[in-house]
Amino acid sequence: MHLSWLLLLLSSMGAITVLVGTNTVITPKNMLTTTNTTKPGCQRKCGNLTIPYPFGIGQNCYLQGSFGIICNTSYNPPRAFPVIPYSDFDILDITETQIMIRTTIIASRCQNSQGNVTFETGNLDMWGSPFTISNTANKLTVIGCNNYAVFSGSGDTAESYQRTGCISLCSIETEPVPGHCPGLGCCQDSVPFGWQGFTISLFGVEDEQGVNSIARFLSNQSCSYAFYAEKGSFIFGGASDLTLNNFDVVRNRIMKQLNMVLDWNIKLNTSCKMVKMSNSSINPYLCQSNTRCIDTEEGGYRCSCLPGYEGNPYLKPGCTDINECIAGPNNPCTMACVNSPGSYKCSCPRGYTGDGLKSGIGCVRIIDKSSSALNKFTLGLGISLGIIILLIVAWWFSTIIKRRRIIKQKAINFERNGGLLLQQQMAADESVVAAIKIFTVEELERATDHFIEDRILGKGGQGTVYKGMLSEGRIVAIKMCKVIVDQNQCGDFVNEVIILSNINHRNVVKLLGCCLEHEAPLQVFEFIPNGTLDHHIHSPISEFLITWRMRLQIASDLAGALSYLHSSSSIPIFHRDIKSSNILLDDKYRAKLSDFGTSKSVAIDQTHATTRVMGTFGYLDPEYYLLGQYTEKSDVYSFGVVLVELLTGQKAIRSTLEEEKSLTSWFLSHMENSRLLDIIDSQVVKETSKEEFLIIAEIANRCLNLDRNRRPTMKEVLLEIEAVLSLHLPHANEQIEPKSRQMFSETSNGVFFSPSTFYLENSSSSSADVSLLNNPR
């Protein structure tokens, strides 16, 4: 938008308006009000009447005889009579075009009781004068019953002689209406144009009703009047004006109202053109300078000042310019006014528009208008820009706040999830730093497609496990803990992370990292493809039955891992929740100890345990249950249960109708009665020699000893199982991998552990609390 262009347009519009303003012209002023009314040295007034030239009082004061006036001061107020006594009248008023005269011209017809009729006729004679009788300003009026008035007259020639009149009748039935003259008691009529004289006569109407109608008002007497006078000056009084007693009253009233309007010309029987042509001393052109000549209807001419001029147009030097710009009420301009001959110019100062006229638009602030428009424009622009900026800023702020809140929430989560503890540990032990990767929430969200349902591998009391793929393409299992409300559990989480970071064992599920920023802390483990041991042993629809060789290998792997945890690692670690569902099988069906799919709380719920003893019913060391003291031998007991599971293929809690619901007591009773063969898995019996599973059963028997002191250590167990494994020859039905022995030897060096249920002995306050809680005393 070009603002300069807009301004130019507005200012040019203003200029046009000013031009229009200059063309406006005011009406000329009446010559009677101006100073040069009369000839110098002549009497200006007669009483209240101002006498303008061409009228005048005294010699050389008027144009010609017809305009001469005698002011008779013997009257009070003085009266102005024409010098030439045309008729009986005097002059009441003089304007530029008309004079008002007072006459006594009346016609009457009266009839007395004897039937004698008296007449009176009215006459006006102004032939040869410059005056004509106005036929529009005057009216012929007749008052009376059963009369008609004849009104005859002419202009300045005999040929123009005309007659007119009206009849006034009275009716017995109808009363005349006051103020109305339709022919009932009163009639009115106009007269032809241009008369300079007339005669009025009244005549009686001889009709059948006549006598009666007269009798009604007047008995046999009547009086009628006819007169020609200014329209509206006499108001008919109705029936009262027709009664006998009122004749003289009515007459007197009429006489007072006998005023008549005459038009006047400077000269009749000529025209402006003729006068200008034959301009001579006998017939001079009388219009002075700055005047115009006007041809009149009456056949003469008059002079008038040009517009914008004032003065007497018949007197030298003529009309003079009106200075309209003289300050005062007559100044036509609201602001600037410039007078010019015959005209003036109203203008508006810079920055204003309009015609500048008081009678017109006046002056309106142009700058105000444009600037206000501009202001509105810029204001609107500013407001909308402001709103946009405000929105952007608000959006920006909200995102910052959101981001900050997220960051803050992350920090809060981090702290609550034990991040500070982890940091401490990391600071203390550099190996932790090396082993643990701290993942961001975004990374893990990307890995699991924002934790969608499809990716769930399993759900447990501790949380949900998702299958995920890291950006480098590694498949991982991501455990999302349940939202932690208990601060102690946060300690557990970090504790677990620290423990796992310290363990690097083939038969322990490897912790790759964790994420503490998330609301629920996240752990990232290597992905173990073949599910849990529990599933393979107990699921009746399992496609692939694990062989005795595999079972031995799993027992060996598990014993190795536990042995490692109990003795080999720098601080002894107890798994505390060894069970078949916590043992995962990799692609080669080697065991990986973990706690996936289980948790302390769920274990308690599922086992209907009344105390907060950790572990799973069926695997639980009875001594621990009684004393609340967990030792490495408690792990051994649980391991024994797993061995029995491997031997019998039964669940730790048997779902049978028999009395012995507990697998261990069931197993032990059969051991005592040497009825072991009855309970060994048929698959095992098929695949191996009796010696082998008897040795394993014996190990299990010792592990399940109620006296924990008589249980073997995991190291001892490991050695015995390894011995069996080394002696084991593949059975005819058995499919064995050729490299298994080599793998075994590798494994034998390793140790097992399981993540979340391991505790650092004497180092974890939470475990101490748990011990106290679990102590039945």
Ligand SMILES: *[C@@H]1O[C@H](CO)[C@@H](O)[C@H](O)[C@H]1NC(C)=O
């Ligand atoms: C003025 O009027 C009176 C009464 O009509 C008359 O007698 C007198 O002569 C008049 N005077 C002049 C100067 O005409």
Ligand SMILES: *[C@@H]1O[C@H](CO)[C@@H](O)[C@H](O)[C@H]1NC(C)=O
């Ligand atoms: C009017 O003027 C014409 C010529 O201009 C003349 O013949 C005529 O007589 C005049 N009439 C009267 C009444 O003066």
